Amino acid sequence: MLASVVAACKLNDVNPVAYIAETLESMIAGHPQSKIEHLMPWRFFKEDENAEPSRVAREYQATKMLSDNSRWN
Numbered sequence: 001m002l003a004s005v006v007a008a009c010k011l012n013d014v015n016p017v018a019y020i021a022e023t024l025e026s027m028i029a030g031h032p033q034s035k036i037e038h039l040m041p042w043r044f045f046k047e048d049e050n051a052e053p054s055r056v057a058r059e060y061q062a063t064k065m066l067s068d069n070s071r072w073n
Contacts, residue, residue: 008041019044 009016023039031039 005041009044012042012044014041014044 005020006016009019019041022044026039037043
C-alpha cells in the first residue's frame with residue numbers, strides 16, 4: 001500500500017514524504033471523510049510556492065471551476 005502511495009506521488013511530481021506528512025496531519029486535524037478526494041496526491045501542491053501544481057491537479061481545478069460556474073447559469 002505504501003508503495004502505491006509513493007508511486008502515485010512520483011507520477012504527480014509530488015514529494016512522497018511531504019505528501020504523507022501533510023496528509024496525516026490533515027487527517028489528525030479532523031479532515032472530513034466526505035472530502036477524502038481533497039487529500040489525493042494529484043491534488044497536492046508542491047512545497048515551492050512558485051512551482052506549478054501537477055497536470056492532474058490543474059485539470060481537476062479547471063473542471064471544478066467549470067462545474068462551479070455552471071451552477072450560476
